[in-house]
Amino acid sequence: MPSPLRPLARLFAPTPRTVERETLQIELADGRNIELQRVRDPRARRLKLSVDERGARLTLPMRASLASADRFIAEHRDWLATQLSRYAMDAMPALEAGITTSLPLRGALHAVHWQTGRFTRLDHAVDGSGDLVFAHPARAGDAALRRAARDFYEAQGRADVGQWLPRYLPSLPRAPRRVTFKIMSSQWGSLAPDGSMALDLSLVLARPSAFEYVLVHELCHLIHADHSRAFWREVEARSPHWREEREYFHSEGRRLKATLRALCGKA
Template sequence: MTRVAARRLKRTGMPPPPEMLLLAGGETPIRWQRSRQARRVSLRIDPRAGMVVVTLPPRTSREAGLALLHAHSTWITGKLAALPGHIAFDAEAAVSLSGVPHVIRHHPQARRGVWVEAGEIRVSGDRAFLQRRVLDFLRGEARDVLGTLVRQIAETSDTGGGPLRPRRLAIKDTSSRWGSCSSDAVVMFSWRLVMAPPEIQHYVVAHELAHLRHLDHSPHFWALVATLTPYRARAEAWLRLHGAALLRMG
């Protein structure tokens, strides 16, 4: 990619397209990024995009990244091959709402936007806008469902230090975190959690609210989590098993 093209992409806020590199398992999509916080070269699989992300410290050469890629090419090939297939939000696709499977049905003549009825997510209007409308609907549902959980858990969270009420709730699309909590009391959740079962949602919300009191993973933090939710073990196991599938939806 030319520098001019890179600058244009940066202005739009869009990530650059992946670079295709020939590794042991064949052509592999790679995204390069530099981080001032990185101390060493690292790589990870981005399940949502189905690619490898290589992170370089500021003064580390691209050659160091290439060496790491080739050294771990077998692991990379296996991880990418194991990713669930991508499922687009199109007519007849199956999508879960709080763990309950629903089928997307297109009703072009209707005038109701998007609604849930009889185990279906029904979408009106032009098919060209169907995927965007389903995505907007799921984001809205995520804000409602997770926002309700935040309020419910906050109301019962006064264990001596006051209720755990965030300053703001943000719903985003992330590739590596289901939730986060900032030092200024803003909690963020992935909208994709709206597809997970209720106990998974409960655990992730409780986990992030606990960070309002403990911005670490100390024993005190985990003790607080245990008072807020009984679902830690079940949720962590479920996300390890099914999390990649959620990231491949849409």
């Protein structure tokens, strides 16, 4: 029998707090005006300033005052300017028809040849040279070019996973339910409880051994859901050089993610 107090419990239960976001314009010491996203997060325990491929972000606890947030930004303006400059240097210019001369793929740059076509499409040159051909109608806009680039990179990622996955399936308790590619902010991959795997699309820009390591990492979560010693033993057995690949992402990861967003957009 339902408790007569249950409606009262719902009435007086605390209202769940949600993340609150707003965008500010701030001026750096060098005179640049930038956008900074200020985020109030109920999970935050301290003020935190971060910079990634999405831009600058200040995270603060729900009870933090705006005055303390402003002081924190002022104290870290130089650091903020340095990090933003690093991203500006690392990021590839946006995709532009007839202007972009090369595109990254599997750890290397490939020459791009632009030509008029009925449909917007990026693909390998048929001569086997390793060059790429970007065909597009004269009226194709930036959005169409970005979609074509994303479709191409997703196809390349699926081809790589399709090549590597059969090698590991016999030693796994089950196969992934499905594999999808997303533009991720910080992660390189994830495995849902139902076995669905998501991989960061920028992995296709990385060297193949690093991409394959991330695939192995997520596959091993089919055996161990945590990052215990047993989990890392499974990774080691399948990817003996995983430490080198992890260091590669530490040094190149930000550039890879920023490049992918510049070419394919944020969607």
